[in-house]
Amino acid sequence: MGKAKMSKIARKEAIEGYLCIAPWLIGFTCFTLGPMLFSIYISMCDWDIINAPKFVGFANYQQALLHDFRFIQSLKVTITYAIFALPMGLAGSLLVALLLNQNVKGMTWFRTIFYIPAVLPGIAVAMVWRWIFNPENGILNVFLGSKIWPMIGFHNGLSIEKVALVNQPPAWLADPQWALPAFILMSLWGVGGGMIIYLAGLQGIPTQLYEAAEIDGANPVQKFIKITLPMISPTIFFNLVMGVIGSFQVFTSSFVMTQGGPAYATLFYLLYLYQKAFQYFQMGYAAAMAWILFIIILICTLLIFKSSSTWVYYEAEVKGRK
Amino acid sequence: MATVVREEKIRKKSTSKRIANFITYTLLISGSFLILIPFYWMVSSSLKEASQIFKSPPEWLPTQQVKMKIDGKEYGVFTMSQGEDVLKVAGVIPMDPASETTAVRVMEGETIGAKELTVTKTALTEVRKVSPVWDNYPEALKFMNFLGCLKNTCIITFVCMVGQILSASIVAFGFARMRFPGRDILFIVLLSTIMLPPQVTLIPIFKIFTSIGWYDTFYPLTVPAFFGGGVFFIFLLRQYYMTIPIEMDEAAKIDGAGTFGTFTKVILPQAKPALATVAIFSFMAHWNDFLGPLIYLSDPTKRTLALALWSFQGEHATDWHLLMAAATVVMLPLLTLFFCAQKYFIQGVVISGVKG
Numbered sequence: 001m002g003k004a005k006m007s008k009i010a011r012k013e014a015i016e017g018y019l020c021i022a023p024w025l026i027g028f029t030c031f032t033l034g035p036m037l038f039s040i041y042i043s044m045c046d047w048d049i050i051n052a053p054k055f056v057g058f059a060n061y062q063q064a065l066l067h068d069f070r071f072i073q074s075l076k077v078t079i080t081y082a083i084f085a086l087p088m089g090l091a092g093s094l095l096v097a098l099l100l101n102q103n104v105k106g107m108t109w110f111r112t113i114f115y116i117p118a119v120l121p122g123i124a125v126a127m128v129w130r131w132i133f134n135p136e137n138g139i140l141n142v143f144l145g146s147k148i149w150p151m152i153g154f155h156n157g158l159s160i161e162k163v164a165l166v167n168q169p170p171a172w173l174a175d176p177q178w179a180l181p182a183f184i185l186m187s188l189w190g191v192g193g194g195m196i197i198y199l200a201g202l203q204g205i206p207t208q209l210y211e212a213a214e215i216d217g218a219n220p221v222q223k224f225i226k227i228t229l230p231m232i233s234p235t236i237f238f239n240l241v242m243g244v245i246g247s248f249q250v251f252t253s254s255f256v257m258t259q260g261g262p263a264y265a266t267l268f269y270l271l272y273l274y275q276k277a278f279q280y281f282q283m284g285y286a287a288a289m290a291w292i293l294f295i296i297i298l299i300c301t302l303l304i305f306k307s308s309s310t311w312v313y314y315e316a317e318v319k320g321r322k
Numbered sequence: 323m324a325t326v327v328r329e330e331k332i333r334k335k336s337t338s339k340r341i342a343n344f345i346t347y348t349l350l351i352s353g354s355f356l357i358l359i360p361f362y363w364m365v366s367s368s369l370k371e372a373s374q375i376f377k378s379p380p381e382w383l384p385t386q387q388v389k390m391k392i393d394g395k396e397y398g399v400f401t402m403s404q405g406e407d408v409l410k411v412a413g414v415i416p417m418d419p420a421s422e423t424t425a426v427r428v429m430e431g432e433t434i435g436a437k438e439l440t441v442t443k444t445a446l447t448e449v450r451k452v453s454p455v456w457d458n459y460p461e462a463l464k465f466m467n468f469l470g471c472l473k474n475t476c477i478i479t480f481v482c483m484v485g486q487i488l489s490a491s492i493v494a495f496g497f498a499r500m501r502f503p504g505r506d507i508l509f510i511v512l513l514s515t516i517m518l519p520p521q522v523t524l525i526p527i528f529k530i531f532t533s534i535g536w537y538d539t540f541y542p543l544t545v546p547a548f549f550g551g552g553v554f555f556i557f558l559l560r561q562y563y564m565t566i567p568i569e570m571d572e573a574a575k576i577d578g579a580g581t582f583g584t585f586t587k588v589i590l591p592q593a594k595p596a597l598a599t600v601a602i603f604s605f606m607a608h609w610n611d612f613l614g615p616l617i618y619l620s621d622p623t624k625r626t627l628a629l630a631l632w633s634f635q636g637e638h639a640t641d642w643h644l645l646m647a648a649a650t651v652v653m654l655p656l657l658t659l660f661f662c663a664q665k666y667f668i669q670g671v672v673i674s675g676v677k678g
Contacts, residue, residue: 023550027548032515036523038526039522042526104346112661123631256632290519294518
């Protein structure tokens with residue numbers, strides 16, 4: 001009797017529980033699971049979205065991975081970008097976070113300033129940078145070509161190539177050699193996004209650890225290597241995973257600034273996917289690209305997760321072992 | 323002896339601390355400088371006249387030629403060298419483009435004198451003063467149909483925000499507080515969809531929306547928000563709800579509150595900071611969204627600001643003064659929000675980053 005009553009309450013709770021999560025369940029079915037299955041199917045089809053899809057097996061995947069130089073180029077661009085922008089961004093944002101974690105006057109202002117670029121619309125930011133990179137009238141080349149350099153003695157200190165760079169600044173987005181470096185430079189402007197996550201991590205480090213180390217006579221470098229780095233390794237891990245995913249999600253900036261040019265030098269993966277889908281209407285091919293992207297991200301994330309046991313320090317884990 | 327050593331140590335420490343502070347400030351100030359220069363460049367360009375934009379080398383401040391109006395004619399002030407002297411002269415502008423020479427009148431102090439000269443145009447140098455061209459703003463706004471696009475952006479952003487807050491808060495409640503079979507598995511499924519690149523489902527969803535006639539409407543942008551569109555927000559809120567003591571729920575139940583009552587009277591008021599964070603991040607995501615409107619909207623009157631900015635760039639590729647004015651205006655609402663609600667931006671990161 002009692003048991004039946006309990007299960008009645010439990011059943012009521014279960015029904016209410018399902019009602020609560022119903023919005024997500026419906027959304028998941030209609031906007032995630034269903035489309036995913038459909039996407040697998042059309043990635044194996046020739047489909048221009050108007051006529052009926054024609055099944056072609058793995059031809060799209062084959063075409064992309066073996067015969068499409070632009071696909072390979074888009075992978076190259078994205079990976080090159082990630083290889084340079086990611087470590088520089090991780091280190092840069094950590095450095096800024098360390099600076100901003102100190103207890104000196106005016107810190108809130110500095111924090112605000114560094115975080116601003118992360119909240120702005122990508123399209124407006126991209127437009128401003130397109131103007132900054134303008135070869136003749138952009139501020140970057142004015143700066144590079146300015147008379148400051150010889151004045152502070154750089155004409156002796158710089159190698160010949162660098163002097164050449166100052167004398168004749170690069171054409172940035174118009175030059176296949178400099179277009180991707182321009183994107184990397186621009187990404188560094190946004191270090192504030194990662195910085196704020198590091199800052200949260202840094203503030204979670206108990207001060208007793210530093211106090212104890214000071215009593216033992218540790219210097220700042222030792223404190224950084226032995227306390228700060230291990231303690232924020234989970235944050236570095238989080239930023240690394242997000243950074244890898246983020247590199248594969250570059251779209252707006254390349255769409256606005258270069259449309260993939262010059263000479264495909266900035267044909268980012270997502271830009272090419274967009275072009276295939278919404279400019280050439282090769283939906284099957286684009287869907288195949290999306291799945292290849294999914295697999296790449298999955299492999300990267302798994303590798304990072306696998307490696308994390310060797311370099312990410314989890315406090316709870318150690319406590320558990322005791 | 324010992325005290326001397328200790329004092330020495332303290333003094334040494336305070337000097338080294340001072341040096342450290344100095345280095346910190348130097349780095350922070352130069353860093354902030356690098357962050358802010360693009361903004362300065364944007365705003366300063368947005369206030370220049372078209373002719374100044376393409377001056378090489380570019381100038382830091384917006385300037386205009388000094389002008390004066392006499393007898394309904396507009397005069398521009400120039401300088402020209404005559405022998406060893408530098409003369410200040412005024413000529414009627416705009417000048418006749420066909421002739422190489424022009425008549426100018428010599429300035430006497432701040433007024434135009436009677437003495438007239440005929441000179442070659444190339445001998446004249448404009449006298450300029452720092453003066454912003456505010457008219458760039460109304461012009462840029464008119465070109466991009468600013469008010470219409472602002473309205474569209476506000477509608478989409480607001481509806482999405484409401485949708486995401488409503489759906490995320492109640493779904494998160496289900497996962498945090500209710501017991502039902504399959505809950506934990508479903509939650510893992512939910513978490514794994516955070517990792518799913520949105521491009522995987524992009525094309526099928528596009529097909530679904532176009533085939534039910536929603537192309538070129540706001541529905542494809544707003545409706546998903548009501549169905550757990552912000553999966554990450556669900557996760558964030560669920561984590562936050564878990565930190566609210568369950569005893570509070572039980573107390574409410576004893577007072578006769580049902581499930582819904584517990585949700586609205588206990589959980590929601592307690593979760594205000596987290597909800598504020600969700601609201602802000604949702605606002606930001608939709609205000610800044612570009613790909614969604616790009617794919618689904620084609621009618622120029624339905625454009626969002628981001629889309630309008632893009633098409634404006636297509637039509638006025640080299641009118642940098644207008645483009646920068648438009649970019650400034652599109653950034654302004656976000657900057658304002660950011661400065662007003664800074665606390666919640668940072669807090670949101672703490673909630674999602676540290677507990678997640």
